[in-house]
Amino acid sequence: MKYIIIGGDAAGMSAAMQIRRGDSSAEITTLEMGDIYSYAQCGLPYVVGGVIDSFDSLIARDVQTFRDKYNIDARVHHEVTSVDPTNQTVSGDGFTLEYDKLLIATGASPITPPWEGLDLDGIHTVKTIPDTKALMNDLKDVSRVVVVGGGYIGLEMAENFVKLGKEVTMIERGERVAKIFDEELSDKIHKEAEKHGITLRFNESVESFSGDGRVQEVITDKGSIETDLVVIAIGVTPNTKFLKGTGLHLFSNGAIKVNAFMKTNIENIWAAGDCATQYHRIKERDDYIPLGTHANKQGRLAGRSMIGKPRAFQGIVGTSIIKFFNLTLARTGLSEAEIKAEGYPFRTIAASIPHIAGYYPEPKRMDIRLSYHAETEQLLGGQIIGEAGVDKRIDVLATALYHRMRVSELEDLDLAYAPPYNGVWDPVQQVARRK
Template sequence: MKFVIIGGDAAGMSAAMEIVRNVESPNITTLEQTAIYSYGQCGLPYVVDGRIPSTDDLIARSVDAFRDKYAIDARIHHQVTNIDTKKRIVYGDDFEVPYDKLLIATGASPLIPNWKNRQLKGIHTIKTIPQMHALLKDNAQAQHVTVIGGGYIGLEMAEVLTAAGKQVTLVQRGAQLANMLDTDMVDIVHKEAERQNVIVRLNTEVTGFKGDDVVEYVVTSQGDIATDLVIAAIGVAPSTGFVDQHIARAKNGAIIVDAHMQTSVENVYAAGDCATHYNRIKAQNDYIPLGTTANKQGRIAGLNMAGKFARFKGVVGTSILKFFDYTIGVTGLNEKAAKALHIPYVVYQYEGNHIASYYPNVKPLQIKMLVHQHTERILGVQIIGEVGVDKRIDVVATALSNQMTLSDLLDLDLAYAPPFNGVWDALQHVAKRNSKID
């Protein structure tokens, strides 16, 4: 049995390791288009201001470790250009590899629209270690940096660039930053950006760039922005352009997979940012590219390729973000998503404390909870605060995974001591105030 895996990062190598653990002396070939395997992409922004000293610190296992310790034929600089699913052969410009079972784990690529003069030097995206090295080289001399996009990466980059002593302009096409939040929750984010001297340009569309050889201006619908460096962080798209036409894909190009990570073609699997992700709240396929999901889907794919029976139960849409002194946590549905699904819901908002109100250094938590209008099933939560967001968002993620109702929160046996919580957790206060128990 010959196992071939396209992609040497989170999903791909999680799968490879499960095959190693469950198949005696497996024949595994991995094809990675770069020279780097198995690294933490989500840590890349924090190299900019030195919080993480080097990109080397992000590498979990080296190529040599996979080769020498696990006997994986881990190849580098192998970019796949085509798959023949009938002949069961993977092709590149100068190689071909036959397979019995194939995993596609090629991740996603940063989006770059057809902006005028986008080829100018000094315009960067951030997804890989080589891209970060190129950014660090240009960033050393830059005084002003323009970040295009106010999502997760854009906000993180605004923070680390400011911490590195740069003047940052954050350009957002829409009317708010942090689109994972509802409009009535985002004011804290806007005020924090202002407090940290980040220049925010909302309702501003980028159309191109100016400069002789290196970017000097960002051309927008609201005028030109003088800059030394540009970071485009407007999102990603699944890296699936090479995929065989027989493999079904969603509208955005993500490979459609079932609970076993099986594609529409027998013995071909997909996992991670190049695949769909089943959303347990929506009860349908979704696309939420996150490292946690990639590792989980890779594990499930590897187990099934090894002959085990494993199911990916899905995601509930949990994410968390640090933006200067605040933490932003979301899980489940926001109002936009609930309306799109025609789900009847009610909204409960509450300002609570992260610990007991009488304990020193108590900090507020802004909580917004969506609950099904008829069943009281929790649909989603957004939380913003300086401290304590992470533990609450994980509690709600667990509640969502178990289809809990608002009143069910009152029965949770959550940890309590004044330095860590109030006798009733802030989430339970939402339930106490609003639950309609018969």
């Protein structure tokens, strides 16, 4: 059986390992357009800031390990430019390969609008190790950095540039950064940025870049900003353009539509990871939230499905977390804006509560927001911002959302208690009781 996997990172290699473990005689070929396999993209900003000392620390398994230990034909610099579902082949520059079963795990690429001056030196994106190496090699004599975009990558890069002593400006075309959080929490995030010297510019749109060979100014609809380096972090788009004409069903943004077993609408073709859709358990429909957690799960399940040992992907609830200087920002489920877009009647309860017993030394307050269906009381979303204890609580809420619990049922959970870790009523339960 000939298995071909396009893409050598999280989803692709998770699938390859499942295939190898389930079928020792399988002929597995993986095609990677770059030359690095299986690395943690989420760690890249922390290599820039020196928190992680080496790119090597981010690599789970190198190419040679896949070849020698797992007998996988792991190829590098093999970019697939077309797929022929009728003849079951994939092709690129100088190669055409036949497959019995195909997995598309091509990931996503940073969005870069066709701004004038985009080709100037000093303008970067952060998605791959080569991207990040190029950025780090370009940091010499850089004192001013502009980050375009106020999402997770933008915030992480801004923090790590500050750690390096850079003067950082963030440009956001909307009214606030981290728009996946409710507006009521924005002020805390903005104050944390400003406390660390970041200049925030809202309701401002980039129009072009200027400079003599190297970027020197960012031109916006409100003026210009002098800079030595620019990072563009305004989102990603699925790498699926090469699939035009295949007949594969695509989501509105170009992601490949898959079922619970990662199958596409075409026989013998699967898809997984940042190039594919994810089923959202709260919205009860396909969505697109590209994260490493989803890519690894989907890749693993795609591999099982391809060898006839299927297990269904149970979907996502929209959980994410980020460190931003002294704060942890976490959310799960739907924000108020998303709930309104879905048309659910809802209520939101909120409070600021210590992360441990209030009498124990050094309690840190957490701002917690819980949204729930006004009629059924089903929990719809939770958001927490604080200096400590946030990760523990957001995972409780994510589990509750997964099981479609009512907000009142949070009171019934048997959660760990000791004064250094919690109060007798967990902060999540304290908020839920305010319903």
